[in-house]
Amino acid sequence: MAREGERARRRGQGELEGQVLGALREADGPVTAAWVRQRLGGDLAHTTVVTILTRLLAKDVVTRERHGRSFVWTPTADVARLAALRMRRLLDGERDREAVLASFVTALPPGDEQVLRALLDIPDPDAGGTEG
Secondary structure (H helix, E strand, C coil), rough: CCHHHHCCCCCCCHHHHHHHHHHHHCCCCCCCCHHHHHHCCCCCCCHHHHHHHHHHHCCCCCEEEEEECEEEEEEEEHHHHHHHHHHHHHCCCCCCCCHHHHHHCCCHHHHHHHHHHHCCCCCCCCHHHCCC
């Protein structure tokens, strides 16, 4: 059994999902969990990689297809989409969404605030746009 100082660094929440998705996006096509594990350095258990891939499948950011006795995996989204999904999940868990959003926006550095303002100035395609 490894002592405290010898243990591998524990990854932050969502960090491993981002790494797995990043590896999938670097692939030339559908790949196996073993390929992803090797790409990440091989220090993870195969079952851990499969668990992460299954979680990404549930979040609809990857697809899988049967290939022989195993599956091959393909990304359907990028790491930015995955981060946005995590942010949305956190926001959905709060009672006062307006307060959380206001706190988030006021804590942004000026450059990020300008990007957000520019994004919010884009017309909403779902808003209709017809007056009458």
